[in-house]
Amino acid sequence: LQWSLRRATKAAQNTPQNAAELTMRAFIRMACAIRDEGIPAPLIINADQTQVILAQGTKSSYADTGAKQVDVAGQTEKRAFTLMLSVSQGGDALPFQAIYASKDPRRSLPKASSPGFTELVRQGHRFDVSGSSTYWATQSTMRSYVTHVAVPYLQRKKKELGLPESQRCILYIDVWSVHRSAEFRGWLRKAFPWLLLQYCPGGCTSL
Template identity: 30%
Template sequence: MSWTPRVGTCTAAHLPLDAEDLCKRAFFCLAYCMKWENIPAKLIINVDEKRAFTLLVGSSASGDILPFQAVWAGKTEKSLPSKDAPGMTEALQRGFHFTFAASEKKTMKEYIEDILIPYVKDIIASDPGLDDDQKAVFYIGVYPVHPGIILIFVPANCMGKVYRKRIQSVGGVFDK
């Protein structure tokens, strides 16, 4: 796959006047957390979700792409694609999660329970250098999460700016 760094669009959102400072604070909070808790890059997970967007994509700082969560408009499972839809079997085998916007569990909670926590547990189990109680970082907007996962908030409307800064100035911080 030829993935490229995300470039934010600014048509609906405006950067805060102190965006540069907010992004630096978020970056240093992340770097401190990684150092203090000894968190490897593969356990720094970032997602970006838009209210009008129907696909939640997560990736780790080491480049792993987590399974996608497709959120479909609707109030019941009838709004989801059929189990017989073309490509559905492969999507499910790859861990994709399909849900509807009016889900009682709430879509972010489903993402955490069905995608994030299994990913973190798999990384910990597959790496003999990590302890069973190894912490991970979930780098998102406001949302209460699972114990053992440290939450670092991306400043409002700054996701694209944070990515550009990280790519330009990482300087080994993410290499563990």
């Protein structure tokens, strides 16, 4: 049949043509906020989300040798969750947030009896459900991350540095639709007005 094992094709994410300009603008916005508000390094958090695959649907199939386009059924059928990771400019790694696709924590989250679960919770790590059929970040998971991970860390650091509770801090995240939504930004301004949002330009996360 002249077949060979081939990987399915997928378009790569495009870096904006004006990436240098976009990243420079982001840098200047960050620098101005740090200068104007007198924000020390430990009060700047850089957070991002990554996909953790538990069971991956196959991306390979048999097709004609030399084929450039390969269709594969079931390649998007996978089991995964989102991991929210964050570090401070001061070099600290914050507790992670794991986001699972479900509306019911009892059905999707690790059981309390799972090895190491109690210790992870004690250390401040979060296990949240998305409230939907996907494991992507939602309004509720972002509020949970800010309230239970970012804010406790920043408040503790402000005390260590002898700074007032009103001291401004920065959360640097990407431009995911939930992150830049009016709903999330409005909530953050009311709940924690001292926490400033700064965004990594779209398509520039890996730069």
